Every structure is written in C-alpha cells, then in structure tokens.
Amino acid sequence: MIDITYSDEVARARESGAPLVALESTIITHGMPFPQNVETARRVEAEIRAAGAVPATIAVIAGRLHVGLSDEELDRLARARDVAKLSRADLSACIATGGTGATTVAATMIAAHLAGIEVFATGGIGGVHRGAETSFDISADLAELATTPVTVVAAGAKAILDLPKTLEVLETQGVPVIAVGQDEFPAFWSRESGLAAPLSMDTAEQIARAARTRRAMGLSGGQLVANPIPEAAEIPRDVVDPIIRAALEAAEAAGVRGKDVTPFLLDHIFTATEGRSLESNIALVLNNARLGAEIAKALTTLPA
Template sequence: MDVLTFAPDVARALKDGAPVVALESTIITHGMPFPQNVETARAVEAEVRAQGAVPATMAVMGGRIHVGLTEGELDALGQAKDVAKISRADIAACIASGRTGATTVAATMICARLAGIPVFATGGIGGVHRGAETSFDISADLPELAQTAVTVVAAGAKAILDLPKTLEWLETAGVPVIAYGQDQFPAFWSRESGLKAPLRMDSADQIAAAARMRAALGLPGGQLVANPIPVEAEISRAEIMPVVEAALAEAAAQGIAAKAVTPFLLQRIFELTEGRSLEANIALVMNNARLGAAIAGAMARGA
C-alpha cells in the first residue's frame, strides 16, 4: 500500500540522488506555540538548504505520510489542534484513521526508511528515564535505533534522562554511539555529560562510511551521532543539572508519570532558566541540521 506523499523538492532530490535530511514534526506541534513553532521549523529547513541538502519534514496528514511539507502544509500543521504525537506503536492507527500526527524520533525514522532517506537530524533522543528499574519507562527511540537503518544526528540524549543507563541500553542493542569531534557523550544543553562516548568520529565522511559498512555487513539498525551543542549556546552541566533535579523533584511530588513527564520537565526547565533552555534547544537543532546535511552530502557522493 502506497501511503507516502512527497513534497515536490524532496521527490526531485531523491530521483536525482541529491542529499536529503529528514526532520521530525513534534517540535512544531508539541514544542512551542504558533507562530514561533513554524518560524523555527522554517529556519531549520533553511539551514539544511544552506548546507546543500533538501529538508524533508515528516508528518501524517489526511491518512498519508507526508515526506516534506509545503509552505501551506507547514502553516496548517503549526496551527492544528488535537495533533497526535506518534511513535511506532500508533503510527499505523493514525494513518488508518485519517488523523493528523506529528512524528517523534522513532516515527520519523520509520518514515525516513520508507522514503529512502538515510539521515535524520533532530534535537535530542529519548532514552532510559530515571527510576526505570521500577517504572520500566524507556523511550521507543532506543529500540527504533536498534532496528531501523537511519543515521540520527542529535545533541545526545535529553539531560533529564538516566544517561548511563541509556548508553548501556544502546550498547546492549548494538547501536553505534558516535560522539562528533570530542570524546565525551554530550548531554543536550551541555557539551559534556561526564560519560565517555563509545566511538568518536571527526568528519561527515567517516560517519557516512560507517553507515555504508553496516549495510554491507548486513547489520540491522541505525547510528546515533551525538553532536555537541555549540560552545556559545551551551548551558554548562554544573548550571543545568540542579535545575533538572529541581524539576524532577516537582514532577515526583505532583505524581506526574508516563508520557506526561517529559513535557512537564521541559516546561519547568524553561521557566527555571528564564527561557535559556529553549534558546539552547533551537541552537542545537540548527547545529544538528548542519551536520545532518553534511552527512547526507557525504552519503550522496559515496565519500
């Protein structure tokens, strides 16, 4: 069954073998209010284009997976109400019911694979939540990385998570975790987490070559490229972690659990940092878009 609708520029790029970078849509529908959400999405798309690649923002609309959004579709999505936040478990139901759905990391990977797009740039991946040893709360992003062959560029995992357990999970599942240009695994708003990354690569060509080798070896799954936030935009680990701990304590005290945890924590961290966390978030997404475009270019030319 054909459920893909390609934006004209994405269709041309894929036909011509030009570099394409997949982008998620939850940042548009669940990340910030209109019109800032659409302005940010357009800025990220413009950054991908400036680096010589074509952006393909993913979303489910009208029973179809849209691979790239037109100007009108992006505006409509940015103002839509009751948009589902979809992952592997509910993407099929969303399409079948004709609902509008914004793609998470896991759903964007699925859509990118279906469309033949090997690179996806996002902000940060989900991971193992604090207290997962009793709650079993582990993001669907992790098993998706283990089974879907897409290279994901992110600023590490969100700092609200249990980063040591997240890295352990990824290691057990055989997911390559590649720190870009440094030895430490970055922690979203901060360049350093205090944890050594399993792998380090310093060029887009190296990352593209590793993806090709995985395919040649018949290994399942993708790669996680952990790209540190630019120095000028970071909130240091020493500054952000007390804020994260305070927000986590508030969530526990209010009995917030399951899917409600992450949105609550990100909102409280935004408030406690007086908006700096969102500024840093936008900066790291732009930085990941640049690296994603470079990797897509290296893959397209077989470097």
C-alpha cells in the same frame, strides 16, 4: 507498500539523487507555541538547504504519510490543535483511521526509511527515564535505533533522562554511538555529561562511511551521532543539573507520569532558566541540521 505523499521539493530531490535530510514534526506541534514553532521549523529547513541538502519534514496529515511539507502544510500543522504524537506503536493506526499526527524520533526513522532517506536530524533522542527500574519507562527511540537503518544526528539524549542507563541500553542493542569531535558523550544543553562516548569521529565523511560499512556487513539498525551543542549556546552541566533535579522533584510531587513527564520537565526547566533552555534547544537543532546535511552529502559520494 504504503503510499507516501512527497512535497514537490522532495520529489525532485529523489529523482535527481540530491542529498535528503529527514526532520521530525513533534518539535512543531509539541515543542513550542505558534508562531515560534513554524519560524523554527523554517529556520531548520533553511539551514539544510544552505548546507547543500534538501529537508524532508515528516508528518501524518488526514491519514496520509507526508515526507516533505509545503509552506502551507507546515503553517497549518503549526496552528493545529489536538495533534497526535506518533511513535512506532501508533503510526500505522493514525494513518489507518485518517488521523493527523506529528512524528517522534522513532516514527520519523520509520518514515524516512520507507522513503529511502538515510539521515535524520533532530534535537535529542528519548532514552531511559530516571527511575525506570521501577517505572520501566524507556523510549521506543532506542529500539528503533537498533532496528531501522537511519543515521540520527542529535545532541545526545535529552539531559532529563538517565544517561548512563541510556548508553547501556544502546550498547546492549548494538547501536553505534558516535560523539563528534570529542571523546565525551554530550548531554543535550551541555557539551559534557561526565560519560565517555563509545565512539568518536571528526568528520561527516567518516560517519557516512561507517553507515555504509554497517549496510555492507548486513548489520541491522542505524547509528546515533552525538553532536555537541555549540559552545556559545550551551548551558554548562553544573548549572543545568540542579535545575533538572528540582524539575524531577516537582514532577514527582505533582504525580506526573508517562508521556506527561517530558513536557512537564521541559516547561519547568524553561521557566527556571528564563527561556535560555529553549534558545539552546533551537541552537542545537540548527547545528544538528547542518551536520545532517554534510553527512547526507557525503553519503551520495559513496557506493550504495
């Protein structure tokens, strides 16, 4: 088993059995500029603490897998340049070569499971990219959800993706997709996508019980909890969809491919919405952190 470096706060939580919520680190290194990145990361951690759980931000630093970061480590990571973006394919290589990297959804799920953490809160998962029928561009997040037993709380999949195909792949992989408090699958910045959610639940307790039941049945993989963005922070679908289409056309015209597509699109959408997309992104991450804490707390009341 690989050695894991735990922060003091996370180590105490593990010893006492306190509820833990994993957090990714790409939002810090690749999501926004300094100092907004570290300020947002600390706000997310504070939301989890306020809800009665313990945050565990995950990253690889100088070849060590860290579960939970100190204030100094968080600040250093936020200022770092040329940080690798780690998924399942390159997580182990980064550790083996002494590198530093930020974890995506897939890598965070792997690390969380290694650390015995059952809940992970993020913004939105990756999925099937538009045009994947020719590019075969499908995020490793979907296969990870089918493999690794972690409950992932997100505001659906990123709206720049092909959401119908993303739901189809999740269904094929046997991943439960649970919308919270509504029957429609949310679309990241928007509460509605026009797509029915496969499952709907209203409480953290129901979601926690569903996770425990999967474990008891010996079913592999986790579950995706699709938590709609708060109404006050959403960008309605009829507003954001034309902006996304324009961003996709701009990416195609510029010949942007592969891992460069998502940051290009997000930057284009940020400019077109005059920063509103980033404000909404922060609001939905905070909302997901709160729900993640409630689910983690509910899990501590159930038999393991």
